[in-house]
Amino acid sequence: MNQTAPKSAPKSAAKPVKRDAAASKRRILKAALAEFAAHGHAGARIDTIAEKASVSKPMIYSYFGDKEELYKAALRESYVQIRQGERKLKLEDLSPEEAVRELVGFTLRHFVSKPWFVSMLNTENLLGGDAIRQIGDVAEIQSPLIESIRQFLKRGAAAGEIRDDVDPVELYITIASLCYFPVSNKHTLRAVFKVPIDDDWLDQRAAMISDMLTCYLRRTPPAS
Amino acid sequence: MNQTAPKSAPKSAAKPVKRDAAASKRRILKAALAEFAAHGHAGARIDTIAEKASVSKPMIYSYFGDKEELYKAALRESYVQIRQGERKLKLEDLSPEEAVRELVGFTLRHFVSKPWFVSMLNTENLLGGDAIRQIGDVAEIQSPLIESIRQFLKRGAAAGEIRDDVDPVELYITIASLCYFPVSNKHTLRAVFKVPIDDDWLDQRAAMISDMLTCYLRRTPPAS
Amino acid sequence: MNQTAPKSAPKSAAKPVKRDAAASKRRILKAALAEFAAHGHAGARIDTIAEKASVSKPMIYSYFGDKEELYKAALRESYVQIRQGERKLKLEDLSPEEAVRELVGFTLRHFVSKPWFVSMLNTENLLGGDAIRQIGDVAEIQSPLIESIRQFLKRGAAAGEIRDDVDPVELYITIASLCYFPVSNKHTLRAVFKVPIDDDWLDQRAAMISDMLTCYLRRTPPAS
């Protein structure tokens, strides 16, 4: 009767992670994020999520309520994961020019390597942002990065290396714009402009973006 | 074939728009574009499109085949309409700096005033670009604008006013990136960064983008 | 190719009533009434209704909206049908005693032969009467019967044959009570009191009820 005695063989992963609520919830969230990112809100299928998460559908409803709530959880999760990645970015000891170059390269690689984040933003904005407005703490999730940018801008301005009228949020939006678009619109760009959005192209782009920003930051602000 | 030439038969003009196949098709396309842009591919409803176009559902199927084909037609239509708008842009007699400023302002206004275009691109890229790859002539649709940009870049470079290593497609992608992102991601930006993406903000942004690009174009290319 | 030519043989009921919206709706209503009466609100199955009505489920939703609305329609239908039966009742030319006897017999037979009416009332009252409150014209449906009762009471009182303080609604509720209970509670009565609620028993009951009512009506009202 030692069929049901995994004690003696804890290593055997025959029954992966049964009866572990937290793990189940995590798997569901991961699968949901992938599914919503791949097919949008309406195109996502609860059946598929259940299957990919190796749980039954009722578990999803018991943990998350309904599709809408699951979507919100997935959207929030995409921000949480992005933020975890951003923690690795260290700009403190860099010159403004190096910091910009690092930030651009990082942001671009970040978007490329986490395409579900880009897809979730697309999906959410398509639907009018109803969900993100209901997630209270999204602003806080992103703030450390902005703070980091503010620091190096202040340092550079104090050292007289760059202009002193640059808002960190505006700069971030600029960088994000330049990095987001080629990733988000990869397929239409390729079809319309025959541009192959591959690693080489992206590397060149990162360099060009950095050049442009550096040039702009160095310049003295207009007299107006 | 004078079926589609009601001009020669003014008698039968009792019912103005009825029994006009071309008009029906146009109405369907318009409604489909609005619906797909508003709710994405999976979220769009054929019933709603039929209702908004004031046609019966079988009409849609007889004209367009199925939802997939209708989606492709709507996607193509969004490019056609965008292109029609771009025709109004005249850059020939402007200095490079003026041309950039005009192009940026125009592109931004364009995206803002045709949000369905932005939504259709989002939707199409979300789904992997399968549809746009099947539309043969999309590349040609966009080319006049690129040509126009090429012209003023060449002129400016010849006059020594700007650097001569700028690719028109790259420049357009840069401008598009900067104009697209704040429009496309309006809702998440507002939620995360508390930035109100209104007309004032967009005007300032257009100026800032133009400054940055001008600065970059003027600069001599790096030695490498 | 005369497979699809029923014209030459209109009698053949091979394809019963296809493409007849009104007929479909009628069949659905009939099936719904039977199903709700047999299994109650929650126990009724839309699938079963569709099957019994020989329509697909979407037809039901297209005609009636949802289960709740279909239930309301069925409830209303049960009153309409009951009312149609009551029209056959003629009390005008009868003496008060005969009228009562006729009314009692009729009501009892009515309830026995339309058990779905009794079941629908049970179901609706079980759920708190939410549905019937939303049906505007139920009161009017029942009123002719009350009017009829009022007439013979007035006639009998004027002739001095019966007391003159009897309210027609109260009398109807009394009769309904006496006729409803043995029909509605047929199964529990049989199980608890071993009373076989069959035709013989019901006939005797009708006589007893009539006796009792007659006795009561004849009596002069109490002094109080």
Next chain:
Amino acid sequence: MNQTAPKSAPKSAAKPVKRDAAASKRRILKAALAEFAAHGHAGARIDTIAEKASVSKPMIYSYFGDKEELYKAALRESYVQIRQGERKLKLEDLSPEEAVRELVGFTLRHFVSKPWFVSMLNTENLLGGDAIRQIGDVAEIQSPLIESIRQFLKRGAAAGEIRDDVDPVELYITIASLCYFPVSNKHTLRAVFKVPIDDDWLDQRAAMISDMLTCYLRRTPPAS
């Protein structure tokens, strides 16, 4: 086996009601009765019952088997509780007329104050009485009341105060009919006849019913 005998072990009385199988079972039964009465057989939810009884769902299954068995237990319980109420009724020392008046008033108040009994009967009869047929001892539960009625009828007949051909079961069914209907069909009566079934109305009704029955009982039986 002193697990279920906390009396002998007052030490472990820290948690008063916990680990008391009988109490749990009682709470389940009470909650089930309320739930089945409120929503009918199909509409009742095991989850709700578990929650209201403060037990886990597996407890319910371990005590009662399945929903069907729980329903039967609840149905039986409703009879048991009704019977407990009836025990308080004392008709022995009353005149026939007083006994009838007391019995009517009591029955009406009984139904009004135990609406779940009425609802359970409705539900059970709606479903065809399958459950009650499987409960063996229901007949015995009700019999004392019938016996009590038989007594006072015999006494009254012997004293020549009332007719002697009245069957106690028939009389009880008559009284039950008159008291049950206005309670059971409270909502539809209000909607259809605009009669407010409140305490005043019920008091008047009890008086009227008693009058009618008294009148009938006093009368000499018909010659037939």
Next chain:
DNA sequence: TATGAATGAGGGTTCATTCAT
């Protein structure tokens, strides 16, 4: 004993699509 975790089977509802006039 007691229960959190989990699920198979279905229930109501919707949607793209077609039929028949």
Next chain:
DNA sequence: GATGAATGAACCCTCATTCAT
């Protein structure tokens, strides 16, 4: 050419029921 009528196939969600601790 045009449409009201109709439906198969899902989809989201729930519920009675069991597993495993």
